[in-house]
Amino acid sequence: MKPRVVIVGAGLGGCMLAHGLLESHDVTLIERGTEPVDPRYPVVDVGRPAVTEPHFGTGLGGSTQLWHNGLIEIDEEIFATQWPLPKSALDPFYERAFPLLSGIQIGQVREAIEALRRLYVELGVPEGLLQGLYYPQWPRNVWKSLGLEGRVKIVRGDVVDFQTNAAGAIASLAAVEDGQQKQIDGDIFVLAAGGLGSPALLQKLAARLPLPGLRHAGCHYEDHPMGFVGEVEVTVPLYRLWNYRVPGTDGNLRLPFVVKRGGMHVSFQLRPAASYYRESRRERVGSVLNELRRNPWNPLHYLKLLRHWDDVLDILSFKFGIRLPTRNYTLLMCAQMPAAPELSIWGEEGVLKRRWQLSQDYQRDLGDSVRDVLAWLAPVTRRSREFPGWLDELRTGAHHSGTARMSEAAESGVCDADCRVHGLPNLYVCDGSLIPASGIANTGLTIAALALRLAEHLRSRTASYS
Template sequence: MILDANSIGNGSCLFADVCVVGGGAAGISLALSLSGQGLKILLLESGGRGEHKPTQELYAGEVADDKLHSPPDKYRQRRIGGSTTIWGGRCVPFDEIDLEKRDYMPFSGWPMSYSELQAYYPEANQLAEAGRFLYDAEDALGPGAPPLFKNFDSGMVRTNSLERFSCPTDFGTRYAKRLELAPDIKVLLGANCTAIRLEAGGRSVDELEVTTLAGQRFRIAARAAVLATGGLETARLLLASRDVARAGIGNEHDVVGRYYQCHIAGNVGTLTVNGDPKDVRHGYEVSPEGIYCRRRLSIAPEQQRRLGLANICARLHFPRITDPSHRNGVLSGLFMARHLISYEYAKRLNDGNPTASTYARHAMNIVSDPLDTAAFLTHWLTHRTLAKRKFPSVILRNRSNRFSLEMHGEQAPRADSRVSLVQSVDALGMPQLRVDWRYSPQDIESMRGTLDLIAQEFERTGAGRLTYNRDTLEEDLMRFGAYGGHHIGTARMGNDVRTSVVNADCQVHSVRNLFVAGSAVFPTSSQANPTLTLIALSLRLGNHLSRRLAPKAAIPLEAVAA
């Protein structure tokens, strides 16, 4: 059942076994996993079925440095489906090394084994509509699939790992019918959780307060409450709920909002591959079940440990789009159309202050490259715009065998990279956030070490040559600051209450019936985009709650007078 929260009587109290706050990938996956277990589930979503400016503005806040981090109301969507309404669909699991305690990586180590997480990846893959859980090229594409590079054989630099791509699946649209028909799930749209009220001793949640933009107010009493509101909003709600816990819930040791991570990313260097361009698999390949897949380069775990490197991957990429010297009509067309592209993707096309000469050179590229431009537009229309499973991104024919490397890497957690509350409030009276994202010299050195090892192995094998500017590496990586909407680590899990907010079951240490789902609980960020792993962790939490809340007497999910 899906209802408008304004239909709930003012001052009412709703009862449920589990109340999930947030209707994005984590919240929807969790609710679906709980369905059919004899529990009554209530799912609260702040937004509706589409964009709504006043609701989106509830995300507004401050950033310490707008060159390092986008405003908090960007890269996130406050509506059913959350940010899956705008994501690119990239699905990648974490690696086993990501969960390890690594002496060279501060605050590393997850309080669970990799096998515990891996058990939930196949179902997460299915929910994301990314096909089978196969992320090795030979397994996914078959033993006859050509390698990424024909003559590159290295035990240090791996080229057989894959990214798989969702449709991309909008969870709000894709699973709306299941949520609507499930007899044990009630979804309330336009329902903003504005406070978590603890009982007097602070050891359990008494009620959740809910407010709508229209002014309706009601309460939720649940046996378990789960925050699935993303890495930023989870910290905001915990910190703002301070009537009993004066420093904020779960914040006895000033950890909530700290250790905030994104990813270190940027286009770097020039890789010139020897041989015929057709022997480089730089584009998308299609698995037998019709899933777009793409290869990438990564450093073998034993080499990461030996050299003390963060986990980083590299994708083959085209030259910088904003520089017309690439003489490519398609890239120049993207530059000229950047104001028509959504913020999430246009940001990296707004590099510097282009002059009239720059525009003229881009225009000349388009005019002088009509065949490739026309072929690209035709392909984009048929395989992206009109296709149900969309071609993931721009891929261009490469005649020169020269590429830049698109780097995407883990950052070292640091306590002073954080989000905190400010005095200003939103339309509901909630304190707004200030985002102070910081990276470390170690992050840049790990990128440098990774690039050096890749360059060494290309030279050793004779497969090609990688060059990059060591003096401008940090500038190249930080040109656009923190990467995208990957908000990680603000309510991190761990066994030590002094450096973590939740335990291995994602339960807030100090509150027995309060849980967190999503990338806020990740202790470290990996090289991987977070979506697939946060879905897997949500499914794991669903299994835990199903066992913990074994049905007792049936509880009607209906409003009663306060």
């Protein structure tokens, strides 16, 4: 008889883990949401407002129903300084996850990154840290792309409690749907409810089990501050490179410029602009382009483009490979954030609360980083400027992480290097909350790699017991 694994959350982490366990385990997925954005589960900001919405996705596939996931590896330096395991431990799973999310091998992209770096240098851009961000041509809802329909059991409901046994292990979960409570039994339990959802569930468990690691649930929060911070007019034809079509694929590669300030990595993407100086600039990171990527067949989105000329340039390159010879670019910043040691995510009165704050020292470092990147680009720049007031317009990247982070010991985090909650034999975490530091990387590829690594770990445990 196969061991029973119960996964809470049918987003990227939950679906990828289910995919990895189908042959070895009896898999049950618990999902509370019925739509990609479910108003029954609001998030209330008590710190800096998010602006970018939604905070997270619900339903089968989670946020992969909403966002066109850029694929990027977390930098090796971040692993070496802030993870309890080296990047080499995750590399085999990056290699397995990449084709599942893109349809191509990661080796093709790694080779293209090196080739593109050389092309930047040949154009006169000074050498520096250029980190590769690959966009598949089409987004993928992992529930559908992994073919999970009919292969795993789905339970609809909101997990509200845990039951433990005499040995101190989790015995079952209690889930509520339409006022009816049901009990879900299992042998192994995995929280994959996201960087906001999983810590709230662990806080429920902490009320029953006062384990040291559970005190960190909802703490050590990280997200990526994002925003347009300036613009440049360049003297070289960067339009040929900024959105590079990887040979043999339909996907695009971008190399953000990465500078370091205050121990943090801060990245800057070039985005083509219709002119150097505009009376108004884009007010939303999620702009019309993101709406088109999610739903390219809606004609209303194309009509909206008439009011967003910069997005016209962006989508012509991204979707159709047409590169108009502009020399004007805005700079989109995506910054690593120092982990907030205090409680930042918690459940209260039926809602999730999020405290997202940027210290004054950190804001000064961000300001210095903008000037750093403008100085870096100066050899290929005719003129440049920093936007006034951009710090006030920074918004969350919705890459919620760190809130059930992996650590060497329970004194500094929630989970061990195998994703298991410190002090519990059969409870694991498998989503963005597990990531102790992401640098400037979107978290999707790393979540998928961690899920495949956890699946291998659970399969090996099963084999050793049989």
